[in-house]
Amino acid sequence: MISSIDLSPLVDWSRAQFALTAMYHWLFVPLTLGITWIIAMMETIYVKTGDPEWKKITRFWMKLFGINFAIGVATGIILEFEFGTNWSNYSWFVGDIFGAPLAIEGIMAFFMESTFIAVMFFGWNKVSKKFHLASSWLVAIGANLSALWILVANAWMQNPTGTAFNPETARNEMTSFWDVLFSPVAVNKFLHTITSGMVLASIFVIGVSAWFLLKKREPRMALRSITVASVFGLLASVSLALTGDGSAKQIAEVQPMKLAAMEGLYNGKNEAGLVAIGILNGQKKRDADDIFAVKLEMPKLLSWIAYGDPQHFVAGINDFTKGNASQGILSIPEKVERGKVARQTLTDFKNAKSAGNLVKADSLKSKFYDKEFLDNNFKYFGYGFNDEVKYYVPNVPLTFYSFHIMVILGFGFMVFFALFLFFSARGELPRRKFWLRLAPWIIPLAYIASEAGWVVAELGRQPWTIQDLLPTVAAVTKLDSGTVMVTFILFAVTFTVLAIAEVNIMVKAIKHGPKDEGGTK
Secondary structure (H helix, E strand, O other), rough: OOOOOOOHHHHHEEEEEEHHHHHOOOOHHHHHHHHHHHHHHHHHHHHHHHHHHHHHHHHHHHHHHHHHHHHHHHHHHHHHHHHEEEEEEEEHHHHHHHHHHHHHHHHHHHHHHHHHHHHHHHHOOOOOHHHHHHHHHHHHHHHHHHHHHHHHEEEHHHHHEEEEOOOOOEEEOOOOOEEEOOOOHOOOOHHHHHHHHHHHHHHHHHHHHHHHHHHHOOOHHHHHHHHHHHHHHHHHHHHHHHHHHHHHHHHHHHHHHHHHHHHOOOEEEEEEEEEEEEEEEOOOOOOOOEEEEEEEEEEOHHHHHHOOOOOOEEHHHHHHHHOEEHHHHHOOOHOOOOOHHHHHHHHHHHHHHOOOOOHHHHHHHHOOOOHHHHHHHEEEEEEEEEOOOOHHOOOHHHHHHHHHHHHHHHHHHHHHHHHHHHHHHHHHHOOHHHHHHHHHHHHHHHHHHHHHHHHHHHHOOOOEOOOOEEHHHHHHOOOOOOHHHHHHHHHHHHHHHHHHHHHHHHHHHHOOOOOOOOOOO
């Protein structure tokens, strides 16, 4: 394991590079996850009705999916390589666990997706309608299965389960694949993420279709696409709200510091209210009862959402940093001391083994299989790397604002879908010019909400790469920070060029429209 030295510039640049890659990658993933289902549904309607208009519609959205998919793959590959180049200590420490879902993602899900995508794009008029339809559904399933394994790996980092520490190798090893796969955090994270992709894709389809209606082009395609996307998006947005509620309950259980940061809650309280809208006051002391300059709070709702009890105590950041004996919460300094005991025990075991003192080595090794030691000391292993209390507090303003932007926009999207479905059902869409003009501008808001969700998930758990077990300072590869800075700049330029290129290609494809996508079979 790496020693407690100042790696701040290296850690900061490594985090920045990974965040850059992840956020650019996430510009492409949600649309892929969601639009594949919409395409499969549209093709199903075509096969059921035999109406060639639905084939034209399907092929048009399929073309836009293909443009997005190609660039998303490029950024995703780079992201996985960075675990080895920038975070090799992390990969070494948990590679036995983290590598399994990533390997399955590549071998099974991505292979299935990439195989059937060829049939999906080039199989028109070469295979039967039903086989082509099956291929489209399998692409949708494969894309989302691919996301499943990535999210299982990410969920394990948020809440490590199904694993045990091996003092002989100083590595974590998997004890139950099924515990890792079916962790409640993993299941809920998967459902929440794919439904967010469905919401974004539905907004994308509606926004583009609204543009066609404004231009008085392809009205049948646009109206039919809006109807499908409105129904799909409304159902997905309701599911998104429900899985978001599940996420809040799980965060309260396994990452309570993140929950406190999400709500800007410094001092815990019973009957804690949920801040619907708020502005933090940076001038107020963090031990003040209320650090908001402006806020609209919904009484008792945070206690109810997090714990199912409006009277329940919700701990704040100060409860975790200073401790709260009445609630059984240890302070950060106490956790640091316990983490140091765990680290020192591991060091003493290694030294005794190297010195040939097998009796002492066996005695020390046995502690790592003792429940009391695991619960009281090893549980806080990661705290032994840094003494600073502030190190363990995430960026509260960024976490708070990202969370509230995501939630506010999410409920706004629900209203958006309901309105478009209502107008579509009444045949009023062509006359609703205001809403048609607004729809394309909702597309970037969907991307903002999606990115904000990942900021909350990842920034809110800092400084942990693995919750309570491995902080970023111990996970990073020992590189010259200047090297990472240079590659950060190179990636920033490359990814920006790719993003601009995709937008340009996508806009040209949209402007060209589905004119050449027709034909019957």
